[in-house]
Amino acid sequence: MPVVWKMGKLRQCKMAAKSTKNSSRKEAAKLERELEKLHRKRAVQEKELENCRALFATLPEMIIVLDPKGKVLDVNKNVYKFTGYSKKEVAGKYIFRFPFIPLKSKKILLKKFAARVLGKKVEPYTLTIKDKKGKQYEMKIVASTIRDKQGRLVKDLVVASDITEEQRTTNKLKDSKIYLDTMGDALVVINGRDKRIVAVNKAFTKLGGYSEKETIGKNIFKIFPKREKAKHKKEMRNAARTGKAAKFDAIALTKSGKEIPVSISGTAVLDSKGRPTNFVWVFRDISEKLEAEEMLRESEEKYRHLVENAGEPIFSVKVDGTFISMNKTAANELGGKPSDFIGKTMGDLFPKKIADGQMRTITHAISKGEGIDSESKSVVRGKERWYSAHIEPIKNREGKINFAQLIVHDITPLKKVEEEMAKAFVELKKLDKLKADFMNIAAHELKTPITPIRGYVEIMLNKELPREKETQFLSIVHRNTLRLELLINDVLDISRLESRAMRFDMQNLDIVKIIKTVEQDMKAAANEKKIKIGHKIKGKLPIVKGDKRRISQVLGNLVKNAVKFTKKGGITINAFTKNGNVVVEVKDTGIGISDENIPKLFTKFFQAQTSETREAGGTGLGLAICKGIIEEHGGEVGVKSRQGKGSTFYFSLPRK
Amino acid sequence: MAKKILVVDNEEDILATVKTALESNNYTVITAKSGKECLEKLEEKPDLILLDVMMPEMSGWDVYQKIKKRKLNVRVVFLTVLEASPKRKAELMSAGIVDYITKPFSPNALLETVRRILG
Numbered sequence: 001m002p003v004v005w006k007m008g009k010l011r012q013c014k015m016a017a018k019s020t021k022n023s024s025r026k027e028a029a030k031l032e033r034e035l036e037k038l039h040r041k042r043a044v045q046e047k048e049l050e051n052c053r054a055l056f057a058t059l060p061e062m063i064i065v066l067d068p069k070g071k072v073l074d075v076n077k078n079v080y081k082f083t084g085y086s087k088k089e090v091a092g093k094y095i096f097r098f099p100f101i102p103l104k105s106k107k108i109l110l111k112k113f114a115a116r117v118l119g120k121k122v123e124p125y126t127l128t129i130k131d132k133k134g135k136q137y138e139m140k141i142v143a144s145t146i147r148d149k150q151g152r153l154v155k156d157l158v159v160a161s162d163i164t165e166e167q168r169t170t171n172k173l174k175d176s177k178i179y180l181d182t183m184g185d186a187l188v189v190i191n192g193r194d195k196r197i198v199a200v201n202k203a204f205t206k207l208g209g210y211s212e213k214e215t216i217g218k219n220i221f222k223i224f225p226k227r228e229k230a231k232h233k234k235e236m237r238n239a240a241r242t243g244k245a246a247k248f249d250a251i252a253l254t255k256s257g258k259e260i261p262v263s264i265s266g267t268a269v270l271d272s273k274g275r276p277t278n279f280v281w282v283f284r285d286i287s288e289k290l291e292a293e294e295m296l297r298e299s300e301e302k303y304r305h306l307v308e309n310a311g312e313p314i315f316s317v318k319v320d321g322t323f324i325s326m327n328k329t330a331a332n333e334l335g336g337k338p339s340d341f342i343g344k345t346m347g348d349l350f351p352k353k354i355a356d357g358q359m360r361t362i363t364h365a366i367s368k369g370e371g372i373d374s375e376s377k378s379v380v381r382g383k384e385r386w387y388s389a390h391i392e393p394i395k396n397r398e399g400k401i402n403f404a405q406l407i408v409h410d411i412t413p414l415k416k417v418e419e420e421m422a423k424a425f426v427e428l429k430k431l432d433k434l435k436a437d438f439m440n441i442a443a444h445e446l447k448t449p450i451t452p453i454r455g456y457v458e459i460m461l462n463k464e465l466p467r468e469k470e471t472q473f474l475s476i477v478h479r480n481t482l483r484l485e486l487l488i489n490d491v492l493d494i495s496r497l498e499s500r501a502m503r504f505d506m507q508n509l510d511i512v513k514i515i516k517t518v519e520q521d522m523k524a525a526a527n528e529k530k531i532k533i534g535h536k537i538k539g540k541l542p543i544v545k546g547d548k549r550r551i552s553q554v555l556g557n558l559v560k561n562a563v564k565f566t567k568k569g570g571i572t573i574n575a576f577t578k579n580g581n582v583v584v585e586v587k588d589t590g591i592g593i594s595d596e597n598i599p600k601l602f603t604k605f606f607q608a609q610t611s612e613t614r615e616a617g618g619t620g621l622g623l624a625i626c627k628g629i630i631e632e633h634g635g636e637v638g639v640k641s642r643q644g645k646g647s648t649f650y651f652s653l654p655r656k
Numbered sequence: 657m658a659k660k661i662l663v664v665d666n667e668e669d670i671l672a673t674v675k676t677a678l679e680s681n682n683y684t685v686i687t688a689k690s691g692k693e694c695l696e697k698l699e700e701k702p703d704l705i706l707l708d709v710m711m712p713e714m715s716g717w718d719v720y721q722k723i724k725k726r727k728l729n730v731r732v733v734f735l736t737v738l739e740a741s742p743k744r745k746a747e748l749m750s751a752g753i754v755d756y757i758t759k760p761f762s763p764n765a766l767l768e769t770v771r772r773i774l775g
Contacts (some may be wrong), residue, residue, distance in 0.1 A: 440738065444710050447737040448667050451760040455673035463680070473676075476669050603774050 053069045070095050084132030100129050102333045117153050118518050126150045138167040169269050170198050183414040186283040190220045192276035209255040223253050239268040240276040262285050313408040321346040321359050335381050354378050362404050365391040386415040445487050449480035490621040497628030504547035511541050515573050518555045525563050532570030544653040545581050558586040566590035585650040591639040602627040659774045660684045662702035664694040666711045677763035691719040709736040
């Protein structure tokens with residue numbers, strides 16, 4: 001303490017003042033001023049000394065003043081507190097002799113004291129002492145020395161502060177280190193006063209890339225970026241004040257200077273007076289978490305982008321039918337921007353029946369709690385459309401479903417194709433049935449003439465019959481042979497036309513001559529039914545090309561049919577020119593044809609409406625053959641008819 | 657007394673064939689050209705009806721249903737061009753059809769069937 005040796009200097013000054021009593025008054029006045037000055041200075045010094053003494057007496061530390069040999073010169077009253085010895089008991093005695101210094105501590109103390117006597121700098125150190133009752137204190141020793149001009153030690157001032165509690169918690173923390181090392185989270189124990197690192201666990205060294213040695217004693221703020229110091233201090237203050245765990249995110253610096261995002265939860269360890277002896281900071285590396293969060297954010301972003309720009313309409317609907325989101329495609333479909341429709345309800349945008357139907361499906365998906373696929377008809381902007389939709393109920397974090405997301409696909413074209421296919425299928429089925437029907441008819445028609453042929457031939461083979469019987473039987477066989485031949489010709493014609501293998505001998509046709517010939521040929525059949533038959537040619541007909549035999553066949557067929565289906569009245573064959581083409585008509589006064597049957601008339605095998613009741617004989621191939629032949633000539637066939645009022649069949653042949 | 661057989665077919669030549677074959681074997685044959693005619697001729701109490709299936713206006717099958725309704729003691733054999741599937745045959749048999757002759761048939765085979773049925 002500098003105050004002690006300054007007292008000696010003051011005495012010197014007084015003596016100097018006394019020896020100048022005989023000097024001049026001027027000198028005397030000067031001296032008096034000096035003296036006054038010294039008095040003032042002394043008063044200040046005494047005040048200082050007073051302060052020092054007060055400090056000496058009131059400091060919580062134990063203070064011992066030693067002479068160079070280790071004899072106690074002075075102590076403060078805390079000596080009693082920590083050792084149980086009074087000032088009287090220790091004054092003038094060698095410090096090393098007191099039992100309050102255990103053997104182990106005595107050795108340290110001697111070593112340190114010796115070092116100081118020799119003028120070496122001694123760092124603060126810890127010493128264990130024991131009071132009279134055997135209670136141990138951990139003391140932190142800071143010593144300062146007073147030396148003379150030669151540098152010899154005059155006095156040694158030992159200041160010992162009680163760090164027992166601090167040491168105990170530190171030791172406790174160090175003891176629990178074995179457990180702490182197994183922790184996955186990084187942990188650091190910080191000294192409450194100087195903020196130096198007291199202990200770390202393995203995870204901490206791993207996180208920071210430091211060795212344990214490198215961290216112990218290091219200021220905690222060295223492992224955080226400077227910008228974060230204030231934050232940590234604030235958290236430390238709060239933790240110490242409230243006694244609650246601090247929880248905050250921070251950045252930790254690794255040895256290599258890399259910044260790692262960490263979440264810290266920390267507590268303050270308080271002594272009995274509520275002062276923080278230590279802070280325990282637990283770090284969790286949240287870089288992965290942040291990365292995952294970033295990835296999640298990115299994927300959400302991507303997902304949103306995907307939805308926003310999807311070519312399919314996507315939207316979300318609340319249970320009450322309100323649109324809560326919608327992508328551009330969905331809005332386009334409705335004829336606007338998403339913002340035009342969000343907030344509106346199904347009922348606002350669709351006809352009630354459709355909206356109700358949609359909401360039923362959506363409600364069903366929501367109540368079921370799982371996605372469903374539906375197909376429905378809707379009216380969008382006045383147009384009927386078909387949509388398929390995947391309806392996915394969306395759960396919130398609590399698992400509650402507040403809305404459903406719909407991904408919609410316009411399947412109108414698909415539906416059209418489907419409908420057409422269904423139609424085609426029905427047609428195909430019909431065709432199939434027609435074919436099966438034809439097979440039945442054909443079988444019937446072919447086998448019918450064969451039955452008498454075979455029957456009579458066998459009868460004649462089995463038994464010798466009279467000549468007249470034989471002639472009768474043979475004529476039946478002959479008739480049926482001709483019928484069979486006609487039928488075979490028809491079947492051959494139709495198959496040739498179908499495979500486009502029919503050959504035509506094309507030449508200039510004299511239509512009038514053909515009409516006259518056919519009329520002549522059919523006259524007998526008509527007369528038999530008492531039907532008149534005649535023809536009318538209107539104007540001069542242009543020359544057309546065709547196969548004479550085939551055109552005669554067509555006209556013959558039409559007239560034959562007319563005769564077949566006419567009971568009374570007559571048949572007229574008309575010929576005229578229309579649009580430059582020759583038209584030939586066969587007009588009868590027969591039973592006519594129902595509107596329903598007219599379109600089917602020229603399709604082959606049509607005639608038998610049911611396989612078992614046929615109103616007229618024949619193969620049902622005649623008109624189909626006519627149509628095939630005329631179309632191969634580039635012409636058209638058709639019919640105009642009313643049931644009960646007769647029919648007009650016609651065909652045209654193009655001008656050359 | 658000669659057994660009476662009613663032959664029904666819309667084709668006259670087939671009627672003639674069957675008639676010739678049966679009469680030469682001392683059966684009494686009556687013929688009908690349609691289902692309607694067939695039903696009229698039931699009054700003549702035939703022992704057997706040879707019934708064509710594929711006829712216009714009323715099919716052999718329809719005629720048979722009507723015959724069954726009258727609860728007559730007459731056996732019916734179908735004449736048809738169509739080969740019946742085993743299933744169809746079973747159906748016909750269970751419906752009471754005695755036999756099934758496929759056209760064209762041999763007169764001898766026809767006679768054999770008729771003899772087997774009438775004894």
